[in-house]
Amino acid sequence: MTRLIRSLATGDTPPLSYPEVGATRTRPLPAGYQHLRVEVLVGRGRDVFHETGTAVTTWRMHRLSGARIHAESPRAEPGTGVEVSLGLGPLRLTAPCEVVWTVYEDDRTGFAYGTRQGHPESGEESFVVDLRADGTVWFTVTAFSRPARWYTRAAGRLVPVLQRWYARRLGRTLRKIAAG
Template sequence: MELTYSEVGATRGVMPTGYHHVDRRVPIGRGRPAYRAACAALMSWEMHRGSGLSVKSDSTSAELGSAVALRLGPIRIPCRVVYTVDEADRAGFAYGTLPGHPERGEELFLVEYDDSDTVYAHIRAFSRPGRWFTRLGAPAGRVVQRMFTDRYIAALKKSAMP
């Protein structure tokens, strides 16, 4: 299936106009063990499960090209991983929306480690309504997006705890 937006990879830099933007970076722990644990939770889809979503993927970890179908109750949320990040102090992935997703756009999930021994969860996204019900309920969609961003961060923070 084709992605439902054309700005693939834009969460790496300047995000496109005409979309709602999210950019949150929050400390979630300290030390290399916390960093490694948070990376493992992120890349194995555990962050998504820990946020209350069910996860079905064609791979056990987030890899370039992996398809994942998230589910929130009756709502199916299909995505594909469009790029990954695997650096000494940053790891994560971005996925883009597929047909049937309530939104159109991309979301980047990173775990970062800095010189002060702090571990961060960093989430960047751009999106706009992709279905009739999300167009009608756009303000409620922003509330749900904020709620899930908070849940993702909480799940990563929990995974980074000793």
């Protein structure tokens, strides 16, 4: 049984591990962190917007990208606990998070989660799908983070490279979803 599921059963969830909650929504991103912004064109039209927005907010995008997701709810809502894990066997990293904001609008859908105590990093990451005036649909990942564990500190400059790779992977996953 995962830590998240155990903590849900006991009601003892770890607190967020950073003070700048919501900064991926309000900007500018806080100083003292690595910043990430990746934009990926995923398609065109309202149908693509709805399909990809739903994939983002129901954890489908993460699951299809290869991540394991354990979430307290089937859809992203503020306060929802989420445990994301990547890797295999002893190299699997588990990352406890909490949804800190959501947006469900006619031309913008997404959410951000913040890191809880026990996450390898400290910070926040947002996943937003936008339907722009020209009909194009864009997926944007915005994040700020810094190492919170010895192994992410030791990995140094490799961590931002892996974060950028994963953000692009999520974009490619959404592009495949949009293509059917």
